[in-house]
Amino acid sequence: MLQYLYLLTILCTAGCTLLDRxxxxxxxxxxxxxxxxxxxxxxxxxxxxxxxxxxxxxxxxxxxxxxxxxxxxxxxxxxxxxxxxxxxxxxxxxxxxxxxxxxxxxxxxxxxxxxxxxxxxxxxQGPPVAELEPDRIVAFQPGQTVVIDGSASSDPDLDQLSYFWRQILGPAVSLQGSNGPTPEFLPPATGDYVFELAVADNIAPGVGDTSEVDVVVIRVSDRGGRGG
The missing domain is CATH 2.60.40.3880 (Immunoglobulin-like)
Incomplete structure (x- = not known):
């Protein structure tokens, strides 16, 4: 009887140890x-x-x-x-x-x-690229606006871009929508209108790159044309 109880004690101890592990x-x-x-x-x-x-x-x-x-x-x-x-x-x-x-x-x-x-x-981080349309010639029509196309600008990291436009030559005009890729202006007269564009991927304060500047010449002519 004592041997039986001793065996039960050993089995219980081993089993409880396994269960508690x-x-x-x-x-x-x-x-x-x-x-x-x-x-x-x-x-x-x-x-x-x-x-x-x-x-x-x-x-x-x-x-x-x-x-x-x-x-x-x-x-x-x-x-x-x-x-x-x-x-x-x-x-x-x-x-x-x-x-x-x-x-x-x-x-x-x-x-x-x-x-x-x-x-x-x-x-x-790769720098963004500013890309403007080719130089072109448009017909002068009083009251008719001209669109500048910078929508081909891109960023290799697919970051959202900020657009910075500046007129560097020609009769002074005001750009409408200059915070986007396709602003427009109303030419007051014929002549060559030259604009530059830089884009930036300022995704956070103090973070980001600015592209090299791209330039486009838009000639507003009495004869018009498709440019080149």
Whole structure:
């Protein structure tokens, strides 16, 4: 009888130990909305998605850190693995180009173990390009406006552009819609009207580039024409 009780005690102790044992959390994957080997323009945002797994369905604490840039929301929080196996945070790239390291730590508050995953994001920035229409000749018609076309201007990072127009030759005119790519003017007389355009990708204060200047000559003539 004593031997039987002793055996039960051993089995119970072993079983209870197994039941009480907690498994550390696991990071299954970390992805970005830019795919693998992500690169992003200065000041742009990246969505980071963390996938986790915990055999015990513990509440998991996570914390993100980065060698540059900022997290627009909370970089640390708690997720309940029983109902939620992923969480998304948003990282905004800094204003300096380079390769930045991001890391996330996950713990369950039970095992005392912390698991870590790291990734790198390249921050790049190409300057925008101002591109005006070819020089052309238009017919002078009193009261008729002339449109200048700078809509071919572009930015390699697909940043929104700001437009800066300036008249450098010809009878003085006022540009209507000069904050956009296709302003127009009302020529008071015939002559050569010369304009220059620069574009900028000022996506955040102190961040961005300005293009080289492009120039167009619009000749307003009594005879008109299609230009060249």
């Amino acid at each position: 907690s498994e550390p959390p696991q990071i299954v994957d970390v992805t970005t909305d830019l795919g693998e080997n992500p690169s992003v323009g200065r000041g742009r945002e990246v969505n980071l998605k963390l996938f986790t797994e915990d055999a015990d369905n513990d509440e998991l604490d996570f914390q993100w850190t980065a060698s540059g840039g900022v997290f627009t929301g909370s970089s640390k929080d708690t997720l309940i693995d029983l109902f939620q196996d992923s969480v998304t945070v948003v990282w905004r790239a800094p204003g300096e180009v380079g390769v930045y390291g991001l890391a996330v730590e996950v713990s369950d508050g039970v095992t005392g173990e912390i698991v870590t995953e790291m990734l790198q994001i390249a921050v790049t």
